[in-house]
Amino acid sequence: MVQAPARGPCESAQETIGDQKYRFDGRKERERYKLCWSARSVIYPELVMKQHHNTEYEPTDLFGVLTHAAFTNDFVNNAAETYPLPEDETPHPNTVFYRTGKLSVEEVLDQFNSAMECIIKVAMEEGALEGELDLAIDLTDWRYYGDKNDPMVLRVKPKDGTTKAFVLATVYAIVDGERFTLRAIPVDSLSNKEEIIEELLDYAERMVDIGTLYVDRGFFTVDCIRVLKQKNIKFLMPATKNGRVKREMKEGHPRIVDFEYGVTRDDPVNFNLGIVENDDGEVKTFATNHEVEEDELEKLFDMYSLRWGIETSYRIKHQFRAKTRTKYYEPRIFLFLFSVCLYNLWVLVNFQAANKFGEDSKIYMTAKTFTDWMVKVLPLPEPPPTNRN
Template identity: 35%
Template sequence: MLVHVASQCDFANNGANTFRTLNPNKESPSGDLMLYHFSKFEKREDILDIFDRISNIIFCFAKSNYNLLKNRSHDVAYDIHKIPYFGKKTSFTCGDKYERGTCEFIEFLTCSIVEEGRRFIIDVIPIHPAFDLSMLMDRSLTKVRQKIKINHVFCDRGFNRVKIFKVLKNHCVKFLMPMVRNPSVKSAFDEAEFSKSKVFNNFKVGGEKVNLIIVYAEDGVKHAFVCNFEVEEEKAQALYSLYSKRWGIETGYRNLDHDFRPRTTTRNYNIRLFYFLFSCCLYNLWVLVNICVGLTVHGRIKEKPIITAKLFAILLYMVKLDYST
């Protein structure tokens, strides 16, 4: 039932009604009954533990059967995924700039592999307005490094914080992100005015040393990146190609929002958390199925999904029917 509701991006009550219409001979719960049982979750830790255990099953299957995620290092991206919230403000909503009709959001720190065909969501941590983002990053990196080997970590400008630089360096991972134009960075732009690219090693940001790279894009606009690995000035243009991998996490979010996320207006945070993590589990399973089909049929992992998200939901439901009979 919940797979149907999620695949239709519907609410519990309407999704339950359409499910019964499509399957008149099958017993199915009402939307109210579903929400009643979901509301029995008392601890957020229990919901997060369910997600971790299901994710570990998916990752272990990929590792043991296809040696995926096992031997090679992977590029990952961190992002803050924001779900618009339109109800009365509560303790779990985070205020942010006006976007999509609201200034209130339910936010999650997420980490995903950003390589085509392998875009698993590796970790999800709920964000509370009082939480320190660097602390959450530290906790997440500890978990992620137990699951995969990290090659690069990509972040957006929202992670331009000295504490986060320290966390990334303490975990000995290579990171790359655009840099906000603060006064010291603007001075570096002036110094690089007549250069196609310029590298400032050991550039201090709030007392923390990073490498600042000023580089022209093909459209003639200069951009600034910060990283903690060596970059040769004559090869600095390659940073655009390297950082472009980060857009893989945006592609994953589009699939998550358009194909796997049930909708709700409830103020019960645990239900909202369960819904989002359920969507992530469905998404990861969809990625794994496409890997299995690609390797079985074509002998390699295809860059584009062979099985669409909508078809996957139908197949998953058919497997459930076959299993129950």
């Protein structure tokens, strides 16, 4: 019996999956398809739209438009027009906002916390969160141009022509050099920063073993530092240059100082104040509880700069976030958390591909390739095989 020659990795093939026939451009497309379907099945069942049983569009139809809008960083209205489906099969943007707007903030948070936990569970099963992991706690804003008195709007530093924004606090791990969010919490004018940092860390400690925690300067307060010290977590964060810090800077650098912060209070905190000069000749200060010698200060500062620099470039280059002009908070936080889940899925899918096919595998997906495939698999009725062997 003569066997058919084996197909190469890029040769076209047709495969029957369930009741559907699919044509793939060789193994690469087939494996990407399976990975994205598997990713689809992780979170989308957790996201529920309030709708009647006889509504015209399924939730996956709406998520397809949102996924397309998120990757293109476009307005949902524009994305509905450029979505790669016939116009009569594409939900109107008003339908998208109507459905998301019917959810309360609590319902949105519950759904996305559940969705992120599902992603984390798969990531743990795949070994993506093994060992000690460096974490970062960050304040991320979404600039706003409406009324400053609208719900959840905070005053922030001027940027992009506005001093108003919606703000979320996030804790994330670093997986294969990319940000992998574990939890996100909305911040408003009444939010207590030490309670936020404690809630984020309580959750993170249940999920992973924490190595060093990199903290946004927005949490440089006596109470936040006390929380970190009580939890016995090694941390690094920029120190606000108040009068006493500036006096220490004048004493020279590199230098490490046992610094007491909050001296006018009954309960000040102590930490190591590091004073170093960066490559541009700027003197930088940071707070830490790392036991470090002066000749190691620059290395410690570089750890923070390198890690934070990676994440800053991520925020600029790869934010899977749709744009909207709506002033209502519910659709906005829905879109924000949806973007976080999409990014987590992208990181997870590429980790799975590297695990299965090697780090240099052609199965790796860019952000655009991943989103293109997610848009393709969302409306399909039959799942492909999802075994990971």
